[in-house]
Amino acid sequence: MTYQIQTYNKIAEAGTSLFRDSYELNTAEEPDGILLRSHSLHDQSLPPSLQAIARAGAGTNNIPLHACSEKGIVVFNTPGANANAVKELVLSCLIASARNLFSAIRWTHTLEGTTNVASQVEANKKAFIGNEIRGKKLGVIGLGNIGSIVANDALALDMDVVAYDPFVSVDVAWTISRNVQRVHQLEELLSTCDYITIHVPLSQKTTGFIDKKAFRSMKKGMQFINFARGELVDEQALTHALEDGTVGKYITDFPNDHLFNLENVVAIPHLGASTTESEENCAIMAAQQLKVFLETGNIRNSVNLPNVSLPLISPGRLTIMHQNIPNMVGQFSTLLAEREFNIADMLNRSRGDWAYTLIDIDNKLTSDQAEDILNRLQTIKGVVRARHLVNGWHE
């Protein structure tokens, strides 16, 4: 069995080199798996061959998640793999912004070719007097893999840190310093912070999350850092807030034409995760998750299905992705019992509207038997994809 993997964007070799032996990269029009970064799949058809998509990164807003679930495609991301890279850039932008470094450097370059550069520098540097961040208040919106470490490290820089995340995970909550003050109303954070950084995923629910009302609550002259996604901020409201001085500076990793026309915008070319370390971490994690899924059906770090892990010991395994509705497992086991196949092990997990079942069978199926079972499984209402995996150890 050879698996076909299609990659998009620059994926670190540390990840792509894991696809050896029974894998081919970028050779087929009908891939089994896709490995990508920010490439958008929204306007691209998803071939029937496609079983899984791995996002080497955190945000999955470039992937049509609903359509993937409907077609039985498992989508993975790599939580935390690029968090440190983003944190370091956020903190450096925080300091660079407080010290007016961006405009100061731009101005210094205008002196090129003029005389008396040193005396011009001394005469004009007062235009770029900045502030120290020590003792200033930082608001962190979204305390996930990135927000939590930004919050902890900002404390180490002697900032006061306030955070808002109504859905913070238990795992992350354990890692957050008790000196990070949690607020339950976003308004409380917006109205008191000198600096705000946002780290929430872009979804239908969070599009335009920072809107006119949010900007109205902010302290005059505050500085806003957005390394999450541009669409989280309502652009018209941002424009007004920059024009009336509510936002003293907007630092974003997501430039566009409109932002170039505005004063006090620092535009960075989506560099948050662009370090060698982060690109390697993400590529390795994404490639490993994709391989494990294709070879064993086990799932780790999917965004549309639950985590599922069962050692593959039996000669064969059926993997079934289906709607989370009653009597699915009953129908699967009846089908197998009718054919006198014995179930050695089984696992069923659900997540929201979707569920996933692994069934290990004692019998080594012929290709006709496997085809018959898969055909029958696919006719069960609610099943979107069924696969039969052969355990190589029994070959």
Ligand SMILES: NC(=O)C1=CN([C@@H]2O[C@H](COP(=O)(O)OP(=O)(O)OC[C@H]3O[C@@H](n4cnc5c(N)ncnc54)[C@H](O)[C@@H]3O)[C@@H](O)[C@H]2O)C=CC1
């Ligand atoms: N600029 C860049 O290169 C990068 C950008 N990102 C962006 O940053 C986002 C966050 O990344 P991670 O921290 O790794 O994700 P994460 O999934 O670990 O954390 C997201 C956090 O946002 C919280 N959240 C969700 N909805 C919220 C709401 N309405 N209000 C407040 N909190 C809310 C969640 O509870 C979670 O704790 C990604 O989704 C991606 O869009 C991530 C990595 C690199």
Ligand SMILES: O=C(O)CCC(=O)C(=O)O
């Ligand atoms: O792959 C990249 O450089 C972008 C990373 C990113 O935006 C993410 O992980 O959400």
